[in-house]
Amino acid sequence: MAARPVGTVTRGTTNPNRLRRVDRWTARTMAPLLRGPVEAPVVVDLGYGASPVTVLELAARLRAVRPDVRVLGVEIDPVRVARGRAVADPPAVDFVLGGFEVPVPGGGRPVLVRAFNVLRQYDEEQVPDAWSRVVSRLALGGALVEGTCDEPGRLAAWVDVRRGEDGAPAPRSLTLAWRLAGLDRPSVVAERLPKVLIHRNVPGEPVHALMQDLDRAWARHAPLGAYGARQRFVALARELTDRGWPLAGGPARWRQGELTVAWDAVAPTVGQRRV
Template sequence: MVERSRSGKKPVGAVTRGTTNPNRLRRQDRWIAHTLARPLRLAAEPPVAVDLGYGAAPWTAVELYGRLARVRADVRVVGIEIEPDRVALAQRWARPPGLSFRRGGFEVPLDAGARPLLIRAANVLRQYDEEQVAAAWSLLCSRLAPGGLLVEGTCDEIGRRQVWVALGPEGPRTLTFAARLAGLERPSELAERLPKALIHRNVPGEPVHAFLRDFDRAWAAAAPYADFGVRQRWIATARALAADWPLTDGQSRWRLGELTLRWDAVAPRG
C-alpha cells in the first residue's frame, strides 16, 4: 500500500523494473513543454520539474531537462529513483544546478521549501494495484507547487504508443492518447497503455470503453482520408469525436498524433 513514510527518510514505494530507452518519453516531453510553457516562463524562481522513477538509466530525465530548458533556460530537473545503484549510476549525467539525481519515492524529496511545477511518473504505477492509485496520486499532488501538474501514465518500450493522465493539486484533469500513427490499425490498440486507474476499466459499462469504441468507429468512418495520409485521417477522427466527447485540444495537437479529453468523461464508475 502507498503510504507516507513515518520517518520522512525511507523512500515511499517499490522498485520498478527499470526498463528505459532513449526518446521513450519524447511524446510526453513534447506535450508537457507545450502545456506548461506559460507557467514555466512566468515562474518567479527557477522552476523545478521531477522525473520520478526514471529507471535503470537516466535517459528520460536527461531528455526532459533538455526539452524544458528550451522553454525556460534556468529550469531545474531532478531525477528521483528509489534504487540507490540507479541513482549512483546517474550522477555522471548530472549538470548542476540544472539536472540532478537523488534517491526517493512518492514522497518526492527535494530541498527545503522546493515544490515542483511538474512531477512526471511514467510506467511507475503500472506495477501497483488499482486500489493503490488514488493514494499515490494524492501524495504526489500534495507535493506540487500552485499551478503544478502531475503527469502519470504508461507507454510501450520505445514510446510509439502512450496514454497519460494529467492531474493538478485538485485531482485528475485530462487523459491524453499519443501514438506514432504509421502502423496504427485502430485507436483502441492504445488500450493496453491506459494508466493503471483505467486499464482494468476497459469493459462494457465503463466510460473509457465507450470512448474507445467511438474512437474506433470514427477512425473507420475517416478511412477515406487515408488517401491524404494517416495524419489527416487522425485529424478527421478527432473532429468527429469532438461532436460527442469533450476534447480539450485542437488540430495543432492532433497533427502530432495526440488527442486529449477531459478526465471526467472517462473516469471510472464506482
C-alpha cells in the same frame, strides 16, 4: 536516520526517446506553469528507471521553454541514482534517492512531477494514495503528469493531475498519443492506459465507450488514408468532437496523433457513482 523512500523498485525499463510524446506535450501544455514567477522552477522525473536518459532528455526539451529550469531525477534504487549522478550537471540536472514523497534538496516544491511507467506496476487501489502523496508536494498550481507508454514510445497515455481546493488529487484530463504511421486501430492504446483506467476498458465504463468510438471513426474515415494517416486522424477527432467528446486542442495537435479529453468524460465508475 533519513526516512525510507515511499514505494517499491520498478522494473526500470527505459529507452532513449521513449518519452518524447509526453515531453512534447509537457513543453507545450505546461509552458505557462514553467514560465511562472518562480525562479529556477523544479521539475521532477519520478521513477526514471535503470537509465537516466529520460531525465536528460526532459531537461533539454524544457530548457527551450524555461532556460533556468532545474530537473531532478528521483529513484528509489540507489544503484540507479548513482548512475544518474555520474552524468549530473547540478543544479540544472541532478539525481536523488526517493519515492512518492518526492524529496527536493533544500525543501523546495516542484512545479511539475512526471511519473511514467511507475504506477503500472502497482495495484489499482494504490493509485489514490500515490497521487495524494505526490500532489501534496507540488508548488501552488503545480501538476502531476502520470502515465504509461510502450517500450519504443509509439503508444502513450497520461493523466494531468492537480491539487484540488480540498488538497485531494483533482485529475483534469486524459491524453492519448499514437504513432500514426502503420496504425491499425486506435484502441490499441488501451494496452497503455494509466493504472487508474487500464482495468476499466470494459462495457459500461466511459473509457471503453471512447475506445469504441475511436475505432469506429477510424474505420469510417479509412478512405482518407489515401491522403495520409494524419488527414484520417484529424477527421476522426472532428467526428469525436461532433459526438460530444470534450477534446482539447485542435488540428495542429491531432495531426501529431494526440488527443486530450476532459477527465470527467472518462473517469471510472463504481456502480453509478463517478470517482
